Amino acid sequence: MHSLRPALLTDHYELTMVSAALRDGTADRRCVFEVFSRRLPIGRRYGVVAGTARLVEMIRQFRFDPADLDFLRRTGVVDEQGAAWLADYRFTGDIDGYAEGDLFFPGSPILTVSGGFAECVVLETLVLSVLNHDCAVAAAAARMVTAARGRALIEMGSRRAHEEAAVAAARAAYLAGFRFTSNLAAGQRYGIPTAGTAAHAFTLLHDDERAAFASQVATLGKDTTLLVDTYDISQGIRNAIEVAGPELRAVRIDSGDLAVIAQQSRELLDSLGATETKIIVSGDLDEYAIAALAAEPVDMYGAGTAVVTGSGAPTAGLVYKLVEVEGRPVVKRSEHKATIGGRKVAVRRHKPTGTATEEIIVPQGVPDRHPNDRLLQRSYVADGEPMGLPTLDESREHLRQCLISIPWEGLKLSAGDPAIPVTVVPAE
Numbered sequence: 001m002h003s004l005r006p007a008l009l010t011d012h013y014e015l016t017m018v019s020a021a022l023r024d025g026t027a028d029r030r031c032v033f034e035v036f037s038r039r040l041p042i043g044r045r046y047g048v049v050a051g052t053a054r055l056v057e058m059i060r061q062f063r064f065d066p067a068d069l070d071f072l073r074r075t076g077v078v079d080e081q082g083a084a085w086l087a088d089y090r091f092t093g094d095i096d097g098y099a100e101g102d103l104f105f106p107g108s109p110i111l112t113v114s115g116g117f118a119e120c121v122v123l124e125t126l127v128l129s130v131l132n133h134d135c136a137v138a139a140a141a142a143r144m145v146t147a148a149r150g151r152a153l154i155e156m157g158s159r160r161a162h163e164e165a166a167v168a169a170a171r172a173a174y175l176a177g178f179r180f181t182s183n184l185a186a187g188q189r190y191g192i193p194t195a196g197t198a199a200h201a202f203t204l205l206h207d208d209e210r211a212a213f214a215s216q217v218a219t220l221g222k223d224t225t226l227l228v229d230t231y232d233i234s235q236g237i238r239n240a241i242e243v244a245g246p247e248l249r250a251v252r253i254d255s256g257d258l259a260v261i262a263q264q265s266r267e268l269l270d271s272l273g274a275t276e277t278k279i280i281v282s283g284d285l286d287e288y289a290i291a292a293l294a295a296e297p298v299d300m301y302g303a304g305t306a307v308v309t310g311s312g313a314p315t316a317g318l319v320y321k322l323v324e325v326e327g328r329p330v331v332k333r334s335e336h337k338a339t340i341g342g343r344k345v346a347v348r349r350h351k352p353t354g355t356a357t358e359e360i361i362v363p364q365g366v367p368d369r370h371p372n373d374r375l376l377q378r379s380y381v382a383d384g385e386p387m388g389l390p391t392l393d394e395s396r397e398h399l400r401q402c403l404i405s406i407p408w409e410g411l412k413l414s415a416g417d418p419a420i421p422v423t424v425v426p427a428e
Contacts, residue, residue: 006058007068007089011125012077018118019082027085027118032324032343035097035111035131037104041139041313043415046406047104048142048399050172051134052097052111053389056380058126059091091119095381098346100390101175101399102376103406104135105359105418109344110318112377117325124320132318133165134172136310140287141176142403143311144303146411147291152300154180154195156282157308169308175396178303190392197225197252197280209236213243225250225280228265237265241272250278250299258283259296266297286311287413329364340424347373348420356405359422367425 021027040047064072064086072078078086093115104110111127113120144153155173158166170186180195181187187194198216206212213226222244228236228251240251251269253261258281269277281293282302290301306312321339322330329341342363349358350372359376360367367373379387390398403411410419 006062006126007064009126009129010122014122014124015072015077015082015086017121018085019078021118021121022081022085028116030326031114031117031120031322033113033120033124033320034109034323034344035113035127035318035320036107036109037317038319038337039106039317040418041136041310041317043413044139044143044313045410045412045416045419046139047108047135047316048138048176049098049100049102049104049110049131049135050138050175051130051168052100052380053392053395054134054168054171055127055130056095056386056389058130059095059123059381060386062089062091062123062126064089085118089119089122090384091115091123091381092384093119093381094379094383096377096379098376099378099398100395101397101402103399103402103419105420105422107340107361107422107424108359109346109361109377112343113320114324114343117322121322128318128320130168132315134168135316135318136313137169137172137308138176138399139316140309140311140313141173141178141303141307142399143287143413144285144290144301144307145177146403147287147294147413148301149294151298152179153290154178154182154280154300154302155304155307156182156196156302157304157306158183160305161308166308171392173303173307175392175399177396177400178307179300192392197227200227200230200254203227203230209239210243213240217244217248222247223249225252225278227252227254229253229255233261233265234268237268238272241269241274241277246272246274246277248274248277250280252280252282252302254281254283254302258289258298259293262293262296262298291413324364344424346376348376349373350405354405355407356402356420358420361422361424362426363424365426 069083073083095113097111155170155178167186170181170183171190174192180193182196186192203212226240228240278299280300281298285303286306323341324343331341332339344361344363345366346361347367348356350356406419
């Protein structure tokens with residue numbers, strides 16, 4: 001089985017540009033590239049920055065080994081000059097950007113990559129691959145967390161994603177406030193709490209439902225979750241309490257009209273003395289389905305397909321554009337795809353109470369700072385050396401605080417304007 005290394009995420013056309021720039025002498029021109037979104041996905045009022053720490057580590061490992069170079073020469077992607085340059089590749093530039101867990105809006109310069117043209121352009125596909133995926137998942141997950149109103153969520157979408165994307169999605173969902181993941185690789189790699197229960201197959205394996213429940217309880221104790229909807233849900237709950245007793249931690253329901261079933265299940269559990277047994281629901285839940293269950297006696301939600309696919313927006317729509325060459329702003333003028341030249345500096349403006357009111361972006365300058373402004377960019381890599389990064393839990397807390405700071409209208413699930421306006425002002 002082949003494991004895709006960071007360097008092999010380079011796109012063909014990036015190496016075409018590298019080869020040409022090496023040949024004409026422009027490869028080392030000092031350039032600035034920025035990552036931003038022209039617009040948010042339909043119905044979204046904010047984006048969430050996620051994946052930056054993953055990206056920094058992948059850039060640190062970004063190397064072309066002899067097998068890579070042989071393939072690139074043999075297929076004519078690069079010539080000998082290009083292959084020699086790639087053999088010695090090390091990113092020596094700077095990377096600055098918004099903190100993981102920060103919010104972004106149309107035009108927000110969430111990542112700035114500066115260095116020689118060739119060393120920066122060769123990273124384009126890697127940068128966009130990581131950030132477009134992780135930001136999309138984190139934004140969807142954050143909306144689900146808001147809809148859950150403090151109730152716990154478990155990410156369980158690994159079977160609906162590429163194997164590596166599944167691990168990254170679990171990380172992004174945890175960053176956004178999910179409490180658990182069912183993905184053990186994510187638990188091992190990132191320290192995310194894991195949780196899960198048996199599937200319907202385990203119940204079907206046994207001669208009857210009681211035998212399956214008895215086996216699970218004998219192995220895991222009463223602090224487990226029994227899946228009760230393989231046959232009849234009401235009978236499944238009775239069987240679960242009969243086997244485990246009223247101390248059973250939780251039951252999970254994965255089908256049916258969850259609003260009605262949750263009410264009936266709570267009443268039945270209470271009548272059986274299992275007043276502390278929790279109800280977990282799953283089954284193609286997205287933020288809208290979770291919000292619709294807000295008034296029901298649900299204790300935890302399991303989200304799978306919707307969260308790992310960005311709940312209808314599988315990419316954050318981020319682009320990686322050249323904005324400055326040797327200190328000179330450059331712009332793309334294509335219709336509907338025009339860019340603003342020059343390296344940007346961004347601050348978020350707040351009321352004294354902490355409520356965010358506006359994002360201010362200044363090309364080739366520094367914003368006029370107000371007392372409650374927060375500078376949004378920080379250093380991730382300086383002269384090729386990674387800087388200290390926040391922990392995943394620190395980034396998770398940062399996002400929680402950012403969501404608290406935006407006006408309440410910005411948390412609505414309905415379509416509307418971005419949570420706060422973005423203003424691009426000329427440098428003084």
